[in-house]
Amino acid sequence: MNSPEILPDYAIQLKGLQKIYAAKGKMEEKHALKGVNLNIPRGSIFGLLGPNGAGKSTLINIVSGLVNKTAGEVNVWNYDLDKNPREVAAALGVVPQEINMDPFFTPRESMELTAGFFGVPKGERRSDEILEALGLGDKKDAYVRQLSGGMKRRLMVAKAMVHAPPILILDEPTAGVDVELRRQLWEYVKELHARGTTIVLTTHYLEEAQEMCDQIAIINHGEVIACEGTETLLSRMDRKKLIVQPEEAISNIPESIKGLNIERRIDGALVVTYRANETRVMDLLNQIRESGVRIKDLATEEADLEDVFVSMTTDA
Numbered sequence: 001m002n003s004p005e006i007l008p009d010y011a012i013q014l015k016g017l018q019k020i021y022a023a024k025g026k027m028e029e030k031h032a033l034k035g036v037n038l039n040i041p042r043g044s045i046f047g048l049l050g051p052n053g054a055g056k057s058t059l060i061n062i063v064s065g066l067v068n069k070t071a072g073e074v075n076v077w078n079y080d081l082d083k084n085p086r087e088v089a090a091a092l093g094v095v096p097q098e099i100n101m102d103p104f105f106t107p108r109e110s111m112e113l114t115a116g117f118f119g120v121p122k123g124e125r126r127s128d129e130i131l132e133a134l135g136l137g138d139k140k141d142a143y144v145r146q147l148s149g150g151m152k153r154r155l156m157v158a159k160a161m162v163h164a165p166p167i168l169i170l171d172e173p174t175a176g177v178d179v180e181l182r183r184q185l186w187e188y189v190k191e192l193h194a195r196g197t198t199i200v201l202t203t204h205y206l207e208e209a210q211e212m213c214d215q216i217a218i219i220n221h222g223e224v225i226a227c228e229g230t231e232t233l234l235s236r237m238d239r240k241k242l243i244v245q246p247e248e249a250i251s252n253i254p255e256s257i258k259g260l261n262i263e264r265r266i267d268g269a270l271v272v273t274y275r276a277n278e279t280r281v282m283d284l285l286n287q288i289r290e291s292g293v294r295i296k297d298l299a300t301e302e303a304d305l306e307d308v309f310v311s312m313t314t315d316a
């Protein structure tokens, strides 16, 4: 696409974005987005996380023009969605959650059709190069119906990149994709990012988000409840875990340490979650020892995104 002269600070900006799905039949009206403000910096790998039904797909579908917003502003690559929908579409490559592809085309044909749709001149098309990069080089001329689920998903990514958009949006890109293919997909995404593409992704795999994303927004019930650098988000959570392996198996947690935030794992280990700011590990260990538990081994773990996510999205 023709980039505007001045590169935007933000790839995507949302202001007061609202979506109300009208009541239909037995379905009640649903306020799916309740005034979302979000700034997605150009050049970031931005993770959009939230429990099922939080509003992530609604948000992505509005930005990509599949769902009409009820109120608010959407700005993509300095273009207003209401005023310049075509420029917005050209700035985005969108990989939807569901695989939707014509089974009677080959990957190469499918790429060429999409390129034609976006008006990419023949001389500028890079279909083969993109298919190659996604590990589909030897499947270029196979019918889509002959591809495995993981291959189809990678073809969706390839198609989204056909017009070389500066922003790539991936909605749950690795659901149902095996480990090896996931790795391959992420390698390609990282490569695109290194070349300057802004990446926005939703994922249920928090580990993946933690590894991939430099910024993360957490959405819950249609509202953004956190939006920060991944490191900052993790450091805000001063929770740690102390994992104690007892000398002998314990059937019940001793009364005197039940007051701690303690759990017994399936493997018999006792896991105490504590706040590093408030509690010293030595004090915990002393309490455990005094309760009669003989300690065979121990370890500590930092909080991960999973902990942050659970603590933020669990309703009190």
Ligand SMILES: Nc1ncnc2c1ncn2[C@@H]1O[C@H](COP(=O)(O)OP(=O)(O)OP(=O)(O)O)[C@@H](O)[C@H]1O
Pocket (backbone or CB within 6 Å): 021, 022, 027, 030, 032, 050, 051, 052, 053, 054, 055, 056, 057, 058, 059
């Ligand atoms: N077309 C629709 N009509 C009515 N309600 C809808 C429609 N699409 C989504 N919703 C509702 O809006 C809310 C947000 O849904 P959305 O799909 O955006 O969530 P999500 O965070 O993407 O969830 P998931 O991770 O399960 O895809 C949900 O309560 C959902 O039931």
